[in-house]
Structures are given as C-alpha cells and as structure tokens.
Amino acid sequence: MTMVSEYWDEGLECMSLDSLQKRRLLKMQKHVRYVYQNSAFYKTVFDEAGVRPEDIKTLDDFRERVPLLAHEQLVENQRNNPPYGDFMTTGIKDIRRIYCSPGPLIMPFSKSDMEVYINTTANGIYIAGVRRGDIVDNTYGYQWDLAGSVIDEGFRRIGCAVVPGGTGMTKMHVRIMRHLGVNVIFVFPSFAMKIADTAEAMGLDPKKDFKMRLIIIGGEVYDDSEKEELSERFGAEVRRMYGGAEVGFVGAECSHGGGLHSYSESIIETIDPETGQIITDGGPGEMVCTDLKRIGMPILRYRTGDLIDGVNAEPCPCGRTSLRVGRVVGRVGKILRVKGVYLIPEQIKEVIAMYKEMGAFQVILERARTREKLLIRVESKVPEDDESTKASLIEDLRAVTRLRAEIELVPFNSIGKDAPMVIDKRY
Numbered sequence: 386m387t388m389v390s391e392y393w394d395e396g397l398e399c400m401s402l403d404s405l406q407k408r409r410l411l412k413m414q415k416h417v418r419y420v421y422q423n424s425a426f427y428k429t430v431f432d433e434a435g436v437r438p439e440d441i442k443t444l445d446d447f448r449e450r451v452p453l454l455a456h457e458q459l460v461e462n463q464r465n466n467p468p469y470g471d472f473m474t475t476g477i478k479d480i481r482r483i484y485c486s487p488g489p490l491i492m493p494f495s496k497s498d499m500e501v502y503i504n505t506t507a508n509g510i511y512i513a514g515v516r517r518g519d520i521v522d523n524t525y526g527y528q529w530d531l532a533g534s535v536i537d538e539g540f541r542r543i544g545c546a547v548v549p550g551g552t553g554m555t556k557m558h559v560r561i562m563r564h565l566g567v568n569v570i571f572v573f574p575s576f577a578m579k580i581a582d583t584a585e586a587m588g589l590d591p592k593k594d595f596k597m598r599l600i601i602i603g604g605e606v607y608d609d610s611e612k613e614e615l616s617e618r619f620g621a622e623v624r625r626m627y628g629g630a631e632v633g634f635v636g637a638e639c640s641h642g643g644g645l646h647s648y649s650e651s652i653i654e655t656i657d658p659e660t661g662q663i664i665t666d667g668g669p670g671e672m673v674c675t676d677l678k679r680i681g682m683p684i685l686r687y688r689t690g691d692l693i694d695g696v697n698a699e700p701c702p703c704g705r706t707s708l709r710v711g712r713v714v715g716r717v718g719k720i721l722r723v724k725g726v727y728l729i730p731e732q733i734k735e736v737i738a739m740y741k742e743m744g745a746f747q748v749i750l751e752r753a754r755t756r757e758k759l760l761i762r763v764e765s766k767v768p769e770d771d772e773s774t775k776a777s778l779i780e781d782l783r784a785v786t787r788l789r790a791e792i793e794l795v796p797f798n799s800i801g802k803d804a805p806m807v808i809d810k811r812y
Contacts, residue, residue: 391703393511397649398705405649405706410444412650412677417441417451420683423474426462427685448654448663448686453673455688455718456631456727460488469493472682480681484531484630487727487786492531492630495681499538502531502633502679505648506539509637510571512646512705513601513624517544521569522562524576525604525725526552529787531630532725536571545569552576555583563589566596571626573725574607574615575756581618592620601626601637604725605757606713606811627710631687632674636710644697644709651676653708654686655696658717669694671717672710690718721807723750724757726787730806733761736781740774742766745800752811758791765794 392398400408418438420427431437436450463470468491473480475495482499484492494502515521521540527533527549540547548567550558558580561567570577577600581591591597597619602612603626616623627645628634635653636645647653655670656663664670672689697709721728730748737743744764751758761782767774775792783789 392705393508398508398512398646398707400649400706402706406444409650409652409677413444413447413652413675414438414441416677416683417447417685419680420474420685424472424683426471427683429471444652447652447675451686453656453661453686453688454684456488456490456690457718459631459684460490460729463489463491467491469682472684474683475681482531482534485529486630487732488729490727493681494531494679498679498681499535501676502535503538503542505634506535506628507542508648509626509628509634510536510539510601511543512637512639513626514599514622514640515540515543515545515569515601519543519545519569519599520548520565520567521545521571522548522550522558522567524550524552524558524570524572526787530726532628540569540571555579556587559584559587559589562595562597568596569599569601570597571601573604574602574611575605575724577602577615577619578611578756581615591618595619597621599624603627604722606715606752608712625712627713629689631684632689633676633679635672635674639701639703639705641702643699643701644711646701646703646705647708647710649707650678652686653696653710655693656688658692667696667698669711669714672713688718690716690722692717715811716809721748721750721809723759723788728759728786728788732785733782736778736785737763739781740765740778742774743778744797745804746806747800747804748807750807750809750811757811759788760791760793762793762795762800764797764800766797767794769794769796 421431421438430452434452441447473493479495480493481496482494523537525533525536537547584591598621600615600621600623612623625638625645627636634648636647638645652675654673656673658671672691672693674687675685691713692715694711694714696711716722737746742765747762749760778792
C-alpha cells in the first residue's frame with residue numbers, strides 16, 4: 386500500500402505560528418531592501434513617504450508604513466513609461482515569460498519567478514485535494530494570461546496528466562472528459578455549469594457519465610448554494626482557490642472548509658476599502674497581498690480590489706497553521722472583474738470612440754445563477770437592429786478586453802449625462 390502525504394510541504398504548512406512569523410519577518414525585510422535598491426518605482430514611493438528599508442523592523446511597520454498599490458497605478462505607470470514602467474528590477478536577459486492583461490498591463494517574470502509561482506500553485510491545488518495520477522482538464526486560458534500555463538505546470542509538478550483544454554469549445558470538453566475519464570477540472574463556476582448544461586443537452590448525465598471527483602473553482606463571485614449545486618450535478622467535491630498574476634497563489638480550500646489556506650510565505654491583509662485602514666478583527670474588507678519571492682517585477686501591498694467576507698485565524702483540523710481567507714463577495718473601485726478578467730471602462734470608451742456614429746455608453750453586469758452577463762448599451766445613430774454594426778463592435782471590444790459582450794444600440798441622448806457608466810447587478 387502506497388502512503389500519500391496530506392501535505393505538499395508539511396514543514397512550511399504546519400509550522401508553528403511563532404516560527405512562521407519569524408520566517409515571514411526575515412523574508413519581508415530582505416525583500417523590502419531588494420525592492421528599494423532595484424525598483425525605480427518603489428524607491429520614489431519610499432522616498433516620498435519618508436521611509437527607508439531599515440525603518441521597517443516589524444510586520445506591523447510593513448503594514449503601517451509601506452504605501453498601498455492599486456491596479457490603476459500599475460497601468461498608469463506602464464502607460465507613461467512603456468513597456469514595463471518603473472517596476473522591472475532585472476535585465477531582459479533574466480526574463481523568461483511576459484504576460485499581458487487588459488489595460489494593458491505587462492507582467493514580466495524571471496526564471497525564479499516562474500519556478501516560485503509554479504511551486505506555490507502546485508501547493509494550492511494539492512491542498513484542494515489533487516494527487517499524482519489524476520487526469521485534469523484545465524479550462525483556463527493559455528494565451529496572454531499567466532493562469533493557464535502556471536496552473537498547467539502546477540498540476541504536472543504534482544504528477545497529473547493534464548488536458549490543456551483552455552476556454553470555449555464546450556462540446557469538445559464534454560467529449561474529452563467522458564472519453565478520457567477526466568476526474569479533476571479547474572474551471573470558472575459559470576463554465577462548469579455550462580459544461581453540465583451542454584452534457585445534458587447531448588443526452589448525458591454529468592454525475593453518471595463522467596468520472597469527476599474534484600472541481601476546483603475560482604475567478605468569479607459565487608455563493609455556497611451555487612457551489613453545492615455544482616457538487617450535486619457532477620457528483621464531485623468542489624473546492625475554492627484564489628490567485629492572480631500580480632500576487633501569485635493566495636489561498637486554497639482544504640476538505641474541512643472554513644476559508645482558503647493562504648500561502649504561508651505571503652503577507653495577506655484586510656483593509657477598509659474607503660480609508661485604507663487595516664482591519665484587525667477578522668472582519669470583511671478589501672484583500673491586500675504581498676508575494677515575498679517575486680524578483681522580476683516585485684509588488685508590495687497590492688490592493689486586489691476584491692472584497693472578502695473576512696479571515697479565519699482559528700486552527701484547522703487539517704493541521705495547517707496559515708490564515709484562512711474568506712469568500713470573495715464583490716469588487717471595489719473602477720476596475721471590474723468579469724469572468725476572471727479585469728475590465729477597465731476606459732478601454733471600452735477608446736473602442737467606442739473609433740465609431741463616429743456612436744455616443745455615450747453604459748456597462749451593465751448581471752448574474753444568472755453562476756453565469757455572468759456583460760451587456761454594453763451604446764447610443765448610436767444607426768438602426769437598433771443593425772446586426773453588422775453590433776458584430777463589428779463585439780469583435781473590436783473582444784480584441785481589447787478579451788471578453789465577449791452583448792451589445793444594445795439605443796437612440797442618442799437616451800443615456801442621461803448623470804447616468805452611471807457601470808451598473809453592477811451581480812452582488
């Protein structure tokens with residue numbers, strides 16, 4: 386009988402809180418010195434704030450004295466100083482991957498950055514229950530974004546056979562999942578539900594005709610009832626995971642639930658989204674993350690823009706000692722997250738400005754069960770039923786935002802001057 390370990394890195398995951406804090410403190414101090422010495426952006430930020438690396442003696446000093454960083458600042462800095470802004474701290478000879486998110490935001494990764502991200506991702510999906518020998522359908526995108534490739538590498542590092550399914554082609558996913566006996570899928574909740582619907586339309590029962598045992602979900606807002614519905618339809622365990630290109634793997638849910646076990650060597654904070662003040666009682670707020678190992682483009686105290694329902698510091702029956710991060714329940718700020726992708730309204734404005742017959746617009750976001758719907762209402766001089774104009778606008782928007790929107794053409798002056806640019810009905 387082969388014994389399978391419960392942990393990816395037992396020494397780190399089950400380290401005493403006192404030892405973990407000391408380890409995190411030393412890594413933080415080293416990282417802050419490196420960032421100050423090598424990042425033109427952070428040297429300016431620290432100098433303007435009157436802070437030097439030697440002033441950051443404790444983790445509380447880090448939280449209280451190092452300025453927060455918002456996504457908008459990243460995009461603006463790179464726009465003013467293309468292509469990498471003032472963030473990159475190594476020469477291009479040390480860079481092995483360059484990813485591009487909508488904005489655009491260019492994300493360079495060194496060889497060691499990729500190694501760390503792959504290993505922490507493997508750590509996360511191992512916490513979620515993946516094991517060597519699993520057959521995995523990875524439905525995340527492999528083009529431009531970090532997610533698809535680093536998740537793929539994480540599964541393969543554990544010893545899984547990975548189907549690089551990517552996005553779309555739902556019927557193909559259904560056929561391959563059934564044909565190969567796929568037993569693990571990494572997926573947006575909305576796409577998982579679409580796969581189940583498509584399978585049923587093809588005369589299949591996802592619970593009986595698939596061999597699914599584990600579904601790992603992330604990237605969208607969803608509630609416990611939707612998670613339970615997915616579990617029931619596939620007859621599989623459903624576990625949550627959270628991460629991003631800016632911060633790497635942040636947390637994953639073990640079999641006991643109670644939140645997502647955060648990566649032990651990252652710093653996770655919760656702040657009041659309006660004041661920026663740290664929330665210390667475990668209550669809800671905006672999540673702030675710092676990856677202490679990234680060297681190609683280090684980012685400190687990154688405001689994710691995601692609102693979580695709190696953090697759980699109670700001991701977990703699984704034995705892991707890390708803080709457990711609550712469920713994402715919404716977004717703050719102007720930048721939206723739709724189907725796991727950042728959407729910046731200014732990008733939509735730039736595309737619509739290319740059409741002389743177009744005027745004001747509104748972005749409307751809705752949810753039906755786990756499905757997110759993106760509708761863009763646009764003032765137009767062309768007839769409301771002009772399908773060719775709609776199709777052209779859909780493709781132009783998709784090329785910039787990587788999201789497929791529905792378009793509604795409305796008469797000029799039907800969107801009032803005081804009307805909100807974004808109407809978010811999802812939450």
